[in-house]
Structures are given as C-alpha cells and as structure tokens.
Amino acid sequence: MAEQQVDAVVIGAGPGGYHAAIRLGQLGKKVVCVDRDAVGGVCLNWGCIPTKALLHVSEVARHARQGAEIGVEIPQVNINLTGVQKFTLDVVSANVKGVETLFKGNGVQWAIGEGSFVDKNTVKVTKKDGSSETYKAKDVVIATGGAPVDVKAWPRDGKLILNSDDAVRLPNIPKRLLVIGGGVIGLEFATVYNRMGTEVTVVEMMPNLITGTDLEISKTMARILKKQKIDVLTNTKVEKLEKGASTVKATINGEGTANKPETREYDQVLVAVGRRPVTDNLGLEKTGLALDEKGFLKVDAQRRTSVPGIWAIGDITGGPLLAHKAMKEGVVAAEAIAGLPGVAYDPVAVPNCVYTDPEIATVGLSEEEAKAQGYELRIGKFPLAASGRARSMHESDGMIKLIGDKKTDVLLGMHIIAPQAESLIGEGVIALEMGATLEDIGLSIHPHPTLTESIMDAAEAAHGKAIHIMNPKPTAAAAR
Numbered sequence: 001m002a003e004q005q006v007d008a009v010v011i012g013a014g015p016g017g018y019h020a021a022i023r024l025g026q027l028g029k030k031v032v033c034v035d036r037d038a039v040g041g042v043c044l045n046w047g048c049i050p051t052k053a054l055l056h057v058s059e060v061a062r063h064a065r066q067g068a069e070i071g072v073e074i075p076q077v078n079i080n081l082t083g084v085q086k087f088t089l090d091v092v093s094a095n096v097k098g099v100e101t102l103f104k105g106n107g108v109q110w111a112i113g114e115g116s117f118v119d120k121n122t123v124k125v126t127k128k129d130g131s132s133e134t135y136k137a138k139d140v141v142i143a144t145g146g147a148p149v150d151v152k153a154w155p156r157d158g159k160l161i162l163n164s165d166d167a168v169r170l171p172n173i174p175k176r177l178l179v180i181g182g183g184v185i186g187l188e189f190a191t192v193y194n195r196m197g198t199e200v201t202v203v204e205m206m207p208n209l210i211t212g213t214d215l216e217i218s219k220t221m222a223r224i225l226k227k228q229k230i231d232v233l234t235n236t237k238v239e240k241l242e243k244g245a246s247t248v249k250a251t252i253n254g255e256g257t258a259n260k261p262e263t264r265e266y267d268q269v270l271v272a273v274g275r276r277p278v279t280d281n282l283g284l285e286k287t288g289l290a291l292d293e294k295g296f297l298k299v300d301a302q303r304r305t306s307v308p309g310i311w312a313i314g315d316i317t318g319g320p321l322l323a324h325k326a327m328k329e330g331v332v333a334a335e336a337i338a339g340l341p342g343v344a345y346d347p348v349a350v351p352n353c354v355y356t357d358p359e360i361a362t363v364g365l366s367e368e369e370a371k372a373q374g375y376e377l378r379i380g381k382f383p384l385a386a387s388g389r390a391r392s393m394h395e396s397d398g399m400i401k402l403i404g405d406k407k408t409d410v411l412l413g414m415h416i417i418a419p420q421a422e423s424l425i426g427e428g429v430i431a432l433e434m435g436a437t438l439e440d441i442g443l444s445i446h447p448h449p450t451l452t453e454s455i456m457d458a459a460e461a462a463h464g465k466a467i468h469i470m471n472p473k474p475t476a477a478a479a480r
Contacts, residue, residue: 006030008139008337009123011115011282014041015048016314016326017143018099023334025106032135033108034115034125039099040092041145042165043323049095050168051188053088055355058195062357070394079173079196088169111135117283120307139309139337142297143330144282146275146315154180154241154271160248161241162270164189174198174267178250180238182209184354186272187225191356194230201231201264203238203252210354214366214415216401221360221417224397228357233257241269277316294318301344302336303329311337325350348432349413353422358384358398361425364413364432370403375412378404380438380462382454384418386469389449395419400458402438409437414455424452438462 010021013035021033038045057079064077103110113125113132123140126132148163150156158166167189173196179186182204194200202209202225208218209225209232225232233256240251248269253261277295284291288307292298297305297312305312311333314326328345335343351363370377384390384398398417405412414428431441442459446452457468464471 003134003136004032006032006109006135006137008032008141009034009115009135009137010141010143011035011123012041012143012145012314013037013039013099013110014143014145014314014326015043015323016145016330017041017141018103019327019330020141020143020313020334021108021330022102022106023331024337025103025108027334027338027340029334029338031108032111032137033103034111034113034123034135036112036114038096039103039110040096042147044095044099045092046165046168048323050088050092051164051192052355053091054084054168054192055188057084057087058192059357061197062195066394081171081173085169114281116281117286120287120310139311141303141330141333141337142279142282142305142310142312142316143314143326144278144316145326146321147278148185148272149274149276151180151271151273154238154269156271157243160243160246160268162268164270164272167270170268176266176268177201178203178238178248178264178266178269179272180269181272181274182206182232182234183272183274184210184352185275186270187221188355189270189272190225190230194228195357199229199231201233201266203236203256204232204234205237205254207235209234210360212366213360213362214401214403214413215368217360217362217366217399217415217417220399221356224358224417225356227397231256275315275321279316301332301346303333303345304336320350320352322350322352349429351425351429353425355422358395358417358419359421361416361421361428362414363425363428364411365403366413366415367401367403370405370412376406377412378406378409378438378462380404380458380460380466382458382461382466382469384451384454386457387449387451387454389451389453390418392449393419400454402441402455402458402462404438404462409439411436411438411441416455418451418454420451424455427452427455 007029008031010017010033013033024031064074067074111125113127118124122136124134164185176199179190179202182202190200236254236256242249251263296318299312299317303311303313313329315321332345349364354360380402382400385396390396401415403413411431438459446456460466
C-alpha cells in the first residue's frame with residue numbers, strides 16, 4: 001500500500017471540494033482531491049447541471065407548444081429522449097472536463113476511490129479494484145456533500161419509486177408522476193416533467209410549498225403552478241404506496257383530498273423529501289470528531305472542526321445545503337489553511353434559487369422573518385404584469401418584493417418570481433452585503449426595457465413613487 005506525503009487532502013470533489021482543492025493549488029500547496037465518483041460530485045453529475053439542462057429542454061418544448069399564441073405555429077412538438085439524454089450528458093461531460101483541466105493547471109492531484117480516515121492526519125483511498133493508497137497531510141478538508149433522504153416505507157427501486165438521481169436520467173417520460181415533497185427539488189422536477197407533457201401531482205405535508213420562503217411568494221408560486229395544470233396538494237400526506245407490475249397506487253389524505261383518503265394511480269413516484277449529509281464510511285471515530293444531533297459537523301468561521309487540522313465545508317456543516325455556499329466555504333478553508341489573514345465565512349445572506357416556471361430567487365429576510373425579529377417594515381412590490389419587458393416575452397406571471405427596515409430604509413430581503421430570477425437576485429445579494437437602502441436601489445438607473453428595472457420599480461413603490469403601477473393614496477397622517 002503506497003503512502004504519499006502531501007500538504008492537504010480534500011475528501012470530496014463536489015463544488016466545495018474542487019473549489020478548496022483548486023484554491024490550495026493556487027496558493028502553492030501540494031494537494032490531493034479524493035472522490036469515489038467523477039469530478040464535480042452530485043452538482044455537476046446528477047444535480048445542478050444536468051437538471052438545468054433538462055429544464056432548458058423542457059422550456060424550449062413549452063415555448064414551442066405555446067408558439068401559436070405569438071404567431072409562431074409549430075404543428076407538433078416531439079421530445080426525443082435519446083437526444084435529450086445526449087445533450088444532458090454532453091453538458092455534464094464538458095463541465096467535468098473543465099474541472100479536470102483546472103485540477104491539472106493548478107497542480108491538484110486527483111485520486112478516485114473511497115476516502116476514509118486512518119487517523120486525523122492520514123487518509124486511506126480504497127479503489128474499486130480493492131487496492132488502496134494512503135496520504136499523510138497536515139490538513140484534511142471534509143467535503144463529502146449530501147444525498148437524497150431515503151424513506152424506509154417507500155424503498156427506492158429506480159424504476160417505479162425514484163429519487164432525484166433517478167429522475168435526472170429517466171428512460172421514458174411518464175404519463176402520470178407523483179412528486180412527494182414540495183421543496184426545491186420536487187418542484188424543479190415537477191416543472192421539467194409538466195413541461196414535457198406529464199400529468200404531475202405534488203404532495204406536500206406542510207401548509208405551503210418551499211417551507212421557509214416568504215409566504216406571499218410561496219402562495220403566489222402555488223397559484224402559478226396550479227395555473228400550469230400541476231396538481232398541488234398542501235397540508236396533505238401520502239399514507240401508502242403500493243407497487244404493481246408497472247404502476248404505483250398512492251393513498252393520499254389531507255386538505256388536498258378534503259381530509260378523506262383517496263387512492264390514485266401513477267406511472268412513477270419521485271420521493272423528494274430532502275437531503276442528508278454524507279459522512280458514512282469516513283471513519284470519523286478515528287479522528288475524535290463527533291456529529292451533532294442532526295448528523296452535521298460543527299465548524300468555526302474559517303471552517304475548522306473541533307480537531308486541529310481537520311476542516312469541513314458544504315452540506316456536512318449544515319444549511320443552507322447549496323452548492324454556492326459550499327464553493328465559498330471551500331475558498332475560505334483553503335485560504336485559512338494557507339495562513340492568509342482575515343479570511344472568514346460571514347455572508348450577510350446566502351441567495352436561494354428554485355428553477356420552476358417562472359423561477360423563484362430569494363435572499364435575506366422574508367416578511368415573516370423580519371417581523372419576528374422586531375422590524376417595522378417598509379415593503380415594495382411590483383407585479384410582472386406591469387413590466388413592458390415581461391409582456392414582450394409573453395411571460396407576465398410573477399412579482400418582485402423588497403423588504404426594508406422602515407426606520408433606516410435598509411434593505412432586509414429581496415424576493416423574486418420571474419423568468420431569469422436566478423440572475424436578477426445578484427442585485428439583491430450585492431445590495432444586502434453593501435447595506436443599501438430601498439432609496440439607493442430606486443435612485444439607481446436601471447436599463448429599459450429589462451426585467452431588472454422591475455427591482456427599481458419595487459423600490460420606488462416602497463416609497464410611493466412608482467410610475468408603472470398605482471401608488472396607494474397617502475393617509476391623512478402622512479399627508480400632514
């Protein structure tokens with residue numbers, strides 16, 4: 001069993017891991033990155049990237065079907081799944097090769113195999129053929145990411161009962177799909193398959209979709225999804241799944257079924273009830289590290305664990321379980337390992353995006369969170385129906401909502417339902433980090449006609465100065 005001495009080992013080559021490894025290489029460290037699967041982890045191979053490729057395909061199909069509404073008549077839209085899968089795999093391959101090239105260019109050694117601790121400074125890599133090698137390092141970064149939560153009552157078989165890994169590469173388009181879970185992953189796949197022609201039902205046990213999102217945004221999105229013929233059942237549970245030869249019978253009960261058990265039949269069921277941190281087979285007990293009650297590792301602002309020389313980033317450190325959060329943590333950990341001064345993971349807020357149709361993007365406090373923290377609020381809203389650019393795109397469902405502190409006018413949160421919301425939210429991230437006020441946003445000249453100017457319109461609306469919508473009449477007290 002070969003043994004190598006390196007400066008640092010990164011266990012996990014997902015977004016957090018490859019960011020940490022590349023930054024360590026840039027800083028002159030001899031680093032090896034270990035993963036049992038392909039470079040890029042879940043994000044590049046099974047999650048973020050392939051799902052967005054599928055979303056793009058389904059969006060093109062939706063536009064083609066609706067073309068007659070704007071004078072473009074396409075007799076029939078056929079989806080060739082072989083072609084779709086090739087496109088998706090090509091996108092994944094290009095991204096994976098890009099990271100491999102960056103590894104090579106920055107001197108990062110790549111080791112394929114199962115990484116586990118021998119002790120706190122030694123990592124064993126077991127390859128698929130049973131052989132192994134070990135690496136000794138002063139610093140080890142754990143970046144093993146997350147995996148779909150399995151529900152014991154509904155064991156995944158990859159054919160009838162699926163998780164998100166299965167749903168990204170289905171060999172057929174189901175006629176009827178049940179999605180259990182109205183969170184980010186569930187709604188994104190509901191959107192993909194709805195736009196491909198599948199009859200989709202989403203069952204969520206909580207009162208609203210995407211728990212934790214601003215309530216008005218959540219309810220608005222639920223209305224839009226129902227308008228798209230997605231059957232959204234909130235405050236409802238799946239009590240039982242019965243597999244047949246080629247279909248699944250689901251017993252559903254709750255608000256969505258008038259509080260009476262109802263049995264429906266589906267071609268496939270996607271279980272999307274959340275994700276869990278992946279720490280199994282790591283050998284943490286050999287390091288002295290212990291997981292908290294939820295299975296996460298506790299870290300400080302530089303992403304140090306309680307054991308000197310061991311660092312942790314990404315999903316295994318707790319929420320939000322987002323790739324971009326892991327990426328930033330990876331850079332912070334690498335720079336702290338290299339001894340750079342003043343580095344810390346301390347964002348004002350982390351943005352979240354949901355690739356529905358239209359997309360949802362949020363950053364900062366929701367209206368409910370801000371009130372709970374004792375703020376007196378100034379809120380500005382702008383409906384996409386009043387946006388000239390949205391109308392010209394034939395995409396007028398959605399809104400912009402800004403939450404501000406009434407006393408200081410400082411922006412507390414930005415919430416968007418719109419096409420390209422994932423790109424629009426960047427303005428909110430910068431505004432929050434810089435402590436911008438609603439007035440700052442409203443006074444900044446935004447280009448016209450664009451979707452981004454709707455953010456300016458919402459800021460102006462917060463001060464009763466909106467041009468493209470009616471402003472509320474001032475109260476007598478305000479007039480005085």
